[in-house]
Each structure stands twice: as C-alpha cells, then as structure tokens.
Amino acid sequence: MDDDLPTDFQVIVVGTGMVESIVAAACSRIGKNVLHLDSSDHYGGLWASYNFDGLQKFIKEVNSDPKRQQQVYNLSEKWYIEKETPQEEKKEEGQDKTEDSKAEPPKKVWSQANFTSEYRKFNIDMTPKLLFSRGPLVELLISSNIARYAEFRCVTRVLTWLNDRLMPVPCSRADVFATEAVSIVEKRMLMKMLTSIVGYNEEEMNNEFKDWNDKTFKEYLTHKGLTPNLIHYVLYAIAGGTDKMPCLEGVKECKKFLMSLGRYGNTPFLWPMYGSGELPQCFCRLCAVFGGVYCLNRPIDKVETKTVDEGKTMVTIESKSKTLNCDHLVIGINECPKELLSPEPAESCDISKAIFITNGTILPSEKEPLSLLRFPPLTEEDNAVTVLEVGPATGSCPKGLFVVYFITNKVKDAESDLMPYAEKIFDMSGGDQTVTSDKPKCLWSLFYNAADGGGAGSGAASGADGVFVCAGPDSGLDFDRAVSQAEEIFKQICPGEEFLPRAPDPEEIVFEDDVTHGPEFRREDDDADGDAPKE
Amino acid sequence: MSSKKKVLLKVIILGDSGVGKTSLMNQFVNKKFSNQYKATIGADFLTKEVIVDDRIVTMQIWDTAGQERFQSLGVAFYRGADCCVLVFDVTAPNTFKSLESWKDEFLIQASPRDPENFPFVILGNKVDLENRAVSAKRAQQWCQSKNDIPYFETSAKEAVNVELAFQTIARNVLAQETDAELYNEFPDQLKLTANDNGRNRDGDNCAC
Ligand SMILES: Nc1nc2c(ncn2[C@@H]2O[C@H](COP(=O)(O)OP(=O)(O)O)[C@@H](O)[C@H]2O)c(=O)[nH]1
Ligand SMILES: [Mg+2]
Numbered sequence: 001m002d003d004d005l006p007t008d009f010q011v012i013v014v015g016t017g018m019v020e021s022i023v024a025a026a027c028s029r030i031g032k033n034v035l036h037l038d039s040s041d042h043y044g045g046l047w048a049s050y051n052f053d054g055l056q057k058f059i060k061e062v063n064s065d066p067k068r069q070q071q072v073y074n075l076s077e078k079w080y081i082e083k084e085t086p087q088e089e090k091k092e093e094g095q096d097k098t099e100d101s102k103a104e105p106p107k108k109v110w111s112q113a114n115f116t117s118e119y120r121k122f123n124i125d126m127t128p129k130l131l132f133s134r135g136p137l138v139e140l141l142i143s144s145n146i147a148r149y150a151e152f153r154c155v156t157r158v159l160t161w162l163n164d165r166l167m168p169v170p171c172s173r174a175d176v177f178a179t180e181a182v183s184i185v186e187k188r189m190l191m192k193m194l195t196s197i198v199g200y201n202e203e204e205m206n207n208e209f210k211d212w213n214d215k216t217f218k219e220y221l222t223h224k225g226l227t228p229n230l231i232h233y234v235l236y237a238i239a240g241g242t243d244k245m246p247c248l249e250g251v252k253e254c255k256k257f258l259m260s261l262g263r264y265g266n267t268p269f270l271w272p273m274y275g276s277g278e279l280p281q282c283f284c285r286l287c288a289v290f291g292g293v294y295c296l297n298r299p300i301d302k303v304e305t306k307t308v309d310e311g312k313t314m315v316t317i318e319s320k321s322k323t324l325n326c327d328h329l330v331i332g333i334n335e336c337p338k339e340l341l342s343p344e345p346a347e348s349c350d351i352s353k354a355i356f357i358t359n360g361t362i363l364p365s366e367k368e369p370l371s372l373l374r375f376p377p378l379t380e381e382d383n384a385v386t387v388l389e390v391g392p393a394t395g396s397c398p399k400g401l402f403v404v405y406f407i408t409n410k411v412k413d414a415e416s417d418l419m420p421y422a423e424k425i426f427d428m429s430g431g432d433q434t435v436t437s438d439k440p441k442c443l444w445s446l447f448y449n450a451a452d453g454g455g456a457g458s459g460a461a462s463g464a465d466g467v468f469v470c471a472g473p474d475s476g477l478d479f480d481r482a483v484s485q486a487e488e489i490f491k492q493i494c495p496g497e498e499f500l501p502r503a504p505d506p507e508e509i510v511f512e513d514d515v516t517h518g519p520e521f522r523r524e525d526d527d528a529d530g531d532a533p534k535e
Numbered sequence: 536m537s538s539k540k541k542v543l544l545k546v547i548i549l550g551d552s553g554v555g556k557t558s559l560m561n562q563f564v565n566k567k568f569s570n571q572y573k574a575t576i577g578a579d580f581l582t583k584e585v586i587v588d589d590r591i592v593t594m595q596i597w598d599t600a601g602q603e604r605f606q607s608l609g610v611a612f613y614r615g616a617d618c619c620v621l622v623f624d625v626t627a628p629n630t631f632k633s634l635e636s637w638k639d640e641f642l643i644q645a646s647p648r649d650p651e652n653f654p655f656v657i658l659g660n661k662v663d664l665e666n667r668a669v670s671a672k673r674a675q676q677w678c679q680s681k682n683d684i685p686y687f688e689t690s691a692k693e694a695v696n697v698e699l700a701f702q703t704i705a706r707n708v709l710a711q712e713t714d715a716e717l718y719n720e721f722p723d724q725l726k727l728t729a730n731d732n733g734r735n736r737d738g739d740n741c742a743c
Contacts, residue, residue, distance in 0.1 A: 005605065043609040120646040142727050149611070151724035264725060273724055274614060281611035289579045294607035363677035395614075395721060506579045 001256040005295060008325050009035040009494060014300055015332025017045035018127075019470035020508060021280035022486035022500075023330050023493075024287040025146070030497045034292040035324065036284060038335070041184055044448075045332050046071055046472045047127045047353050049418050051276025052119035058126075059446070071472050072126070074449040077490050080091060080430035081443050082307075085111040093341040109433045110359060110443050121162060121398040124355060127473040128388050128405040130372065131157060132256060133263035133270055137479040139426075141282075144500035153394050154265025154288035157393045159363065159373040160232035160237035161424065162229065166363045166373070169237040170268050186230055193224050193234075197254045209251055211276050214372035218248025238375040240477065242384050271370055274395040279479070286503060301335055303329065305464045315467040329467045330492045332451070336469055350413040351450045351475045354406040354422065359433055361389060361402055369395045371475075375421050383409040385421045402440065407473060414447035415522060468492065544708055545615050546596045546701075549637045550622035551630040552604040555660040556690035559622065560596050565726045568692050585705050588622045592705045613645040615720075617621050618654040620700075623669070627690070631669045631677075638681070648720070654707040655684045658700055663690040 016038045028034040042048055050058055059075050062068045086109075115122075131137050131152070141147040154303060158169040170176040176187055183450040196208045211222050221231045235241050241252040260268030272278050288294055302318040315329040331340070361369055373387035385408040390396045396403045404426075406418045422428060428440040433441055454474025468489045474481045487499050548556040557578040559566050564581040578598035584594050597616075602608045619641050623630040638655065647653045659674050671688060678686040685707065687700040 043611075120643075138727060142729055151721075153723075153725060270725065273721065274611070278611045278614075281609040284609065285579075285600055285602070285612070286600045291601075293604070294602045295605040296607040298605075317645060358659075380637040393721060507583050 001197070005322065005324075006293065007119040007323065009033050009293075009500070010326060011035075011325040011330065012037070012324060013468065014038070014165075014317075014332040015045045015335040016043040016280050016284060016296075017047045017334070017472070018235075018280050018283075018482040019486045019489070020045070020201050020332045021283035021287070021328055023468075023470070024482065025144075025283040026486065026500045027289075027493060027501055028287040028290040029144075029493060029503065031290075034287055034495065035299065035326070036287060036294050037298040037319070038296045041297050043281045044126075044277040045280075046334050046453075047277060049123045049125045049275035052115050052122040052124070054120070054125050062083060068334075071451050072448055074415075074447065076415060076447045078445050079112055079443070080428065080435070080441070080445070081110055081112060083112045085109055087114065092297040107359065107434050110401070112450045114398075114458055115357075115444065116401060118398045122276045122394075122403075123277070123396050124403060125277055126403065127276055128390075128407070129276050129473075129479055130271055130388065130477055132269050133260040135256070135260060135478045135480060136483045137279075138270065138481055140500060143502060144286070144499075145503040145505065146282050148505075149285050150278060152264075152270040153273060153370055155269035155271055155372050156265065156370045157269045157365070157372075158237055158267050158269075159371055160233065160468050161373070161375045162232050166425065168235050168363075172261055175266070181229065185474050189225055190230055190234075190250070193232055194227065194254070194258060198309075199257050200251050200255055200493065202252075204482055208529065209248060212247035215247050216243065217241055217245045217247045220247045220250070232376070236384065237374045238384065240374050240384060247391040267372070269372060271390060271394055275390075290516040300335065300337075301465065303331075303340055303464075305466055307465075308514045315464075325328075327466060330470060330489060330493070331467065332470050340464060340467060340469065347453055348385070350410040351452050352406075352408050352410040352417040353448055353450060354414055354418045355446045356406070356422060356426060356442050357444040358402045358404060358426060358442050359400060361391065362404070362440060370394060373425075373426050375424075378420055378424075381411055382417070383411065385418065387421070387425075401443070409452075409476060410449055414449050418447065430457040438476050440499070444498050538737065541591055541593065542709070543595060543618060544617040544705060545640075546594050546618050546704060547616045547621060548596065548598060548615065548620045549603065549641060550726060551580075551624075551627075551633050551637075552628070553618050554622045554624040554630050555689075555691045556622050557598055559620075559658065559660060559689065562691045562694055562697045566694070568690075568694070583701075585702060587702070587709055588625045590708065590709070594701065594705055596701075608697055610644050610646075613641065616641075616647075618647050618656070618704050619645070620656050620658060620704060622658045622660050622663050623674075625669050626661055626664050626666050627676075628668050631674065632658075634677070648689075649720060651682065652711065654704065656700060656704050656707070657684050658688045658696075659686065659688045662677060662688045662695060663693045732738070 010033045011027045013020050013036045016036065024034055024036045026470065038045065043529065055326045059077055062072055063075055076350050125249070141150065158171055159166050160169050169177045176182065178189065182190070199206055206349060218235055220232055226234065233252065235245065235250065238257050239245060239250045241250050242254065257268050264270060282442070284294065300318055300319045301319050304316045305313050308314045313324050317324045319330065336392060358362070362371065362373070366369040368391045371389040373389065375387065377384055385406060388405045389402055390401050407420060408417055422442070427437055427438060427439040441451045451472055452475050453471035454476060471485060490499055537568050548560060550556055558568055560578060560581055562672045564583045579600060580595055580597040582593055582595045585594060597612065599608060620638050621634050623634055634657065657674065657678050659669065675686050678684045685703055687696045689700055691697060
C-alpha cells in the first residue's frame with residue numbers, strides 16, 4: 001500500500017503536533033501540494049491525547065527509549081488502588097438493588113481492572129490547554145471555518161487557593177456583585193481598576209500604567225488600595241501570576257481574561273471535547289479536504305538539503321527506503337533528526353506536569369464542574385501552579401471519575417514540585433474509597449517533566465535552508481504560541497498569502513467538471529474511464 | 536410516542552480508497568456523479584434531510600477526506616457516529632476482504648455503547664460495471680454472518696439503490712432509539728460559530 005505514496009510535494013510536514021498541523025492546513029488551504037507524515041500510529045505527537053491503554057504504551061515506550069526522553073522525561077506512574085475489585089464488594093452491589101432505592105448508592109470501589117476494561121472511555125492529554133473565548137485559537141477556528149470539526153465545553157468556574165482552602169473566584173460582573181466575600185467598597189474599587197485594565201493600550205504612551213514599567217503587579221494592586229483578598233483574586237487567579245509578576249504583564253494577562261468574558265459561559269475559557277489532542281486532527285482534516293495526503297506510521301530516516309538551479313533548495317527525505325522530495329520541510333521537534341537542530345540547546349526552563357485520576361471533584365457543585373484552579377506558590381522558591389479538573393461530560397473519563405492536570409515551571413522535578421499541591425486537594429493515602437472525606441481520593445497518578453517549547457530560541461529556527469522546526473508545547477494556558485509560530489512558518493513558506501482564509505461550507509462548493517445528473521447522461525465511454533485503477 | 540423532534544444523525548462512510556465512498560455521498564446528497572476525481576477541493580461532509588415515518592431526520596454524512604488511503608484516519612473522525620456505512624467495490628475482491636477490518640476498526644475507534652447492535656450497512660458499489668468479481672450471494676452471506684447487516688448493491692454512477700440504502704440507515708438508527716429520544720452521550724456541547732456574541736448568553740458581559 002505504502003508504495004503508492006507519491007514522492008514529490010511542495011511541502012512535506014513531519015509530525016502531527018499542533019504547530020505542524022496548523023502549518024499543514026494553511027499550506028494546503030491556499031493550494032500547496034502537501035504530504036503530512038507521522039512516525040507513530042496516532043495524531044498529535046507531543047500534543048496527543050491517549051486512552052488508558054494508549055497512555056500505558058506511551059509511558060512504556062518513553063521510559064525504555066532514551067532517544068524519546070528529549071522532550072518528555074522522568075515519567076513516574078503510581079496506583080493507589082487494588083489490582084482487582086475484592087469479591088465481597090461485588091456481593092454488596094447485588095444486595096443494594098433490593099434495599100431502599102432512595103438511599104444514595106455507595107461510592108463505586110475502583111480497581112485497576114476497571115480502568116483496563118473501560119480504557120476507551122479515557123482521553124488523557126499530554127498537553128492539556130484551555131482556549132480563551134476571544135483568544136487567537138478560537139478566532140482562528142472560527143475565521144478558517146475549522147470550528148465545524150470540533151466541539152467544546154465551557155469551563156464552569158475559576159478557583160483559587162486562599163486561606164488554606166479552595167475558593168471560587170468571581171468572574172463576571174454579576175459574580176462580583178453577588179459574592180459576599182467582597183464588600184461594597186471593595187467592589188467599587190475593583191470595578192474601577194478592572195475598567196482601567198480593559199482600557200489599557202500598549203501603543204498609547206500616556207496610559208494609566210506608564211509609571212509602572214519597572215514595578216510589580218502586586219505593587220500596583222496594593223497602591224490601588226485593594227484588600228489582600230482582592231489582590232489574591234486578581235494577581236493569582238485572574239492574572240495567574242506570582243508576587244514577582246511585572247506590572248504590565250499582569251495588566252495584559254488580566255485584560256486577556258476580562259476580554260474573553262461573556263462570550264460563551266461564565267468564565268473566559270473553553271475546553272475541547274475529548275481533550276486538546278482533538279485540535280491538531282481538526283487542522284489535519286482541513287488539510288486533507290484540500291488535497292493533503294496523510295500517512296501515519298511513517299518514520300523518516302534522513303533529511304538532506306541541496307541547492308538546485310537558481311539557488312533554489314530542495315529537501316529530500318528518506319522514509320522506509322523511499323525518497324521523498326519537497327521545496328519546504330516542516331518538522332516537529334520530536335521527529336527531527338539531531339543534525340537538523342541548532343547545536344546549542346536553547347536555555348529554557350522545563351515544565352513539571354502531573355495527571356491525577358480521582359473519584360470525585362475537588363469542590364462539589366450542583367452540575368458536573370469543569371474547573372481551572374490557580375494555586376499561588378506555596379513557598380518562596382515555587383512557581384504558580386495551574387490545575388485543570390475535567391469530568392466525564394468532557395469525554396475524558398468514565399462516570400464517577402475526574403482527570404486532574406497540574407502544570408508548573410520546573411524547579412526540581414515534577415513529583416517534588418507538584419506533590420505538595422496535590423496533597424492540599426486530594427486524599428493521597430490510598431485508603432478505603434467508600435469512606436467519604438472532604439477531599440476526593442487519588443486513584444492513579446503520573447508525574448513527568450517536559451521541555452518548554454515556549455523557551456527562548458525554540459522558535460522556527462533550523463540549521464538548513466527550506467527546513468522549519470516546530471517547537472514542542474509551551475507552558476502557557478492557551479495555544480497562543482502554537483498559533484503564532486505556525487503563522488510565522490507559513491509566512492516564510494508562502495510569503496504574501498493569506499493565512500487560513502475561510503474554507504467554504506460543503507454546500508457552497510460548486511461542481512465545475514462534467515457532472516451528470518444520475519442516469520440521464522449515460523454515454524458509452526463513461527464506463528471505460530469509470531473504472532478505478534485496480535491491482 | 537409520535538414526537539416530531541428533529542433528529543441529527545452523524546453517518547460515516549468507510550471502505551478502501553477508490554470504492555466510491557465520495558461518489559455515493561455526492562450522489563445521495565447532490566444527485567451528482569463525476570468520473571474525474573478532483574483533488575483540489577475534496578469532499579468534507581454533506582447534510583441532507585430525509586423523512587422517516589413522518590419524522591424529519593437530518594443526515595450529516597462525513598467523508599474520510601482521503602485520509603483512509605494510507606490508513607491514517609484519526610480517532611476524531613469516528614467521534615459520535617450514529618451509524619456506519621461500509622463500502623466495497625464489487626469489481627475488486629480486495630476491497631470486499633477489507634470490510635472485516637474496517638468494521639473492527641470502527642468498533643475500536645468509535646467504541647459505541649452497544650457494539651453488538653450498532654447500525655451498520657454494507658454497500659457493494661459499482662454494480663454498473665461489467666467486470667464484477669464479488670457475487671451478490673457471497674456478499675449477502677457475509678452480511679448475514681455478521682448479525683444480519685443490511686446489504687445493498689449500489690451504483691453511485693447510475694444512482695442505483697443509493698437513496699434506498701441511506702433511507703434504510705436512517706430508519707435503522709431510529710428503530711434502535713429508546714423513548715423517541717436519541718441517546719446523546721454528551722449533551723450541551725458547544726460549537727463555535729462566527730456570530731456567537733448574541734448566543735450562549737448565560738454568562739455576563741465583560742466585568743467592566
Ligand atoms: N462505474 C462506476 N464508477 C464509480 C462508481 N462510484 C465511484 N466510481 C468511480 O470510482 C473512482 C473512485 O471513486 P471515489 O468516490 O473517489 O472513491 P473513494 O475513494 O471511496 O471516495 C472514481 O473514478 C469514481 O468516478 C460507480 O458506482 N460506478
Ligand atoms: Mg473519497
């Protein structure tokens with residue numbers, strides 16, 4: 001089958017991560033002839049989502065192959081539950097049906113075997129991210145019409161860790177006025193300050209913040225007379241910052257948050273159904289619809305560039321003993337042969353991540369919540385920690401469970417960096433699951449570190465002409481960086497061309513070629529050329 | 536229960552490259568057939584309303600967009616499929632042999648709630664051609680052995696049985712639903728559209 005693979009393309013994209021997939025779609029959309037490959041049997045690369053079985057394979061593969069530990073490393077998986085459900089438990093379940101039906105069903109006792117048998121119901125993200133409702137990815141999805149391939153869910157609440165407990169953060173004006181945690185005077189002060197943040201314009205020299213360039217956001221908030229609780233909400237939860245956050249950065253982050261309010265739900269954020277790993281596939285589909293050729297399971301062995309006539313470069317790739325040629329090669333950092341990467345690795349701070357599967361939400365609510373929790377640093381050395389909790393309604397896990405993602409900038413290693421935070425909101429003891437406590441029980445965890453694709457120098461650089469290396473995932477909450485990097489690469493490959501113009505709806509496509517209306521126009525010769533080539 | 540509620544069905548068409556999937560979709564929805572496969576704007580998905588026992592059913596039919604050619608359909612393609620059309624070419628025995636693996640692949644990737652009774656339909660396409668290589672009997676036997684999957688012999692080119700096949704799919708999906716309500720595993724999902732500032736207004740506007 002693979003032998004049918006055509007060999008000459010204008011653009012070859014290797015790797016199906018977010019950046020690569022956006023570039024592939026953009027090139028194909030304006031008529032470039034695109035081949036898109038991936039060495040593995042699934043889409044997404046470092047941005048993939050896995051079901052539980054796929055995740056187990058991924059962990060094993062990475063842990064057994066040092067070559068794959070450039071981007072993701074220190075993977076450590078742990079169970080907090082039994083291998084099998086104890087027999088007596090099953091009996092109890094049977095008895096319950098005959099008992100008072102109004103009584104609340106006892107909490108399910110999960111075993112590792114349950115995870116294995118329901119593995120398909122999990123969609124676990126290696127790179128979980130949210131979308132700001134008016135952020136660049138949402139705007140791109142809408143303007144390009146790729147949004148038709150994806151579904152989303154609104155984040156229902158933003159939480160923070162305040163006075164040693166979880167606190168909902170008032171997001172909208174209504175929330176602010178409804179909350180009792182904030183006095184009337186504070187509300188006025190807050191509104192005034194938020195208004196000036198929304199009015200902030202970088203270009204305007206004489207703005208409210210012109211004297212705050214070299215000061216921290218916290219200093220600004222304090223100067224504005226905000227009370228400690230309000231400073232906490234604005235600095236840690238809304239701006240996602242720390243005490244050291246520069247004022248203008250805080251203002252920008254706050255503005256982004258505020259500008260995305262009121263579009264979809266009660267918070268400024270969206271979560272993709274089935275996880276972030278769906279999004280690269282949406283871009284790939286558009287690429288395919290416009291003629292892009294797809295081939296997974298196709299590792300590449302060698303990349304060479306040569307100058308052909310008139311100084312034009314041509315890139316050749318060896319893959320499964322076949323030579324593929326193109327004018328431009330776009331390659332994900334995880335697929336990239338070492339010799340193509342710039343010799344000195346960019347100095348960047350890596351990311352510490354963790355994934356937990358729990359038997360309940362961190363803060364019960366009426367409807368299934370979808371939460372963003374922002375922890376301020378618990379100690380001086382720590383960074384702020386971002387937590388995303390997603391439930392069964394997002395297609396992430398079976399009923400009764402939640403998947404919780406932790407992300408922070410690495411200080412030591414993922415486990416040391418994140419465990420203290422996990423212990424604040426989960427019961428990590430592995431004790432009896434039926435006992436109801438104020439914290440959900442952690443059933444399974446995975447800690448890992450990842451290179452930060454947002455670090456300095458990890459842009460679209462590459463040693464060779466005609467070759468563009470896409471960075472891996474960054475630590476940001478949204479996909480801003482991936483979108484801007486993809487656009488940069490596209491502009492270099494296709495200067496002057498529009499980046500992902502709106503794709504027509506299927507109904508708008510007019511057929512120009514010789515179209516026959518059912519049987520009326522039958523001609524002898526139709527039959528002859530109607531045969532698809534067969535082997 | 537004679538609910539006249541609108542129903543939306545996601546239909547996906549699978550089968551080897553070249554069997555006529557895109558042509559069947561085009562024939563059913565646009566009543567058009569083209570011998571030239573135009574790669575510039577490939578097929579995406581098309582919608583068509585059909586009436587089944589005086590209920591309006593909107594069928595949204597998703598093409599593979601050519602990603603099946605090198606076995607590279609991603610799991611996203613299969614999400615939320617209500618039924619699956621498996622197509623082979625009656626002149627190409629290999630495409631008939633592939634049906635089994637397409638069916639398995641669908642069940643793995645889409646992981647429907649009730650795989651035993653999931654509505655499939657099999658289409659033996661290109662019956663207008665002379666050089667037939669898979670007999671109707673052989674195809675029928677196979678379908679019977681697979682929990683009696685409905686089988687149709689079609690020609691996308693001459694519009695033979697295409698309408699009937701898709702009607703049957705819609706009917707079979709509806710027959711499986713309970714309480715006149717289609718099972719929706721994940722209600723209230725959000726689609727992003729250009730003018731959504733006026734919609735989804737359960738939130739407040741910007742706090743300023
Ligand atoms: N004679 C004949 N040719 C067909 C029929 N359906 C499709 N074809 C031709 O078979 C080729 C492949 O069809 P296409 O719809 O692209 O197949 P796909 O790859 O499965 O989507 C095209 O040349 C079509 O014109 C049919 O019913 N009869
Ligand atoms: Mg096709």
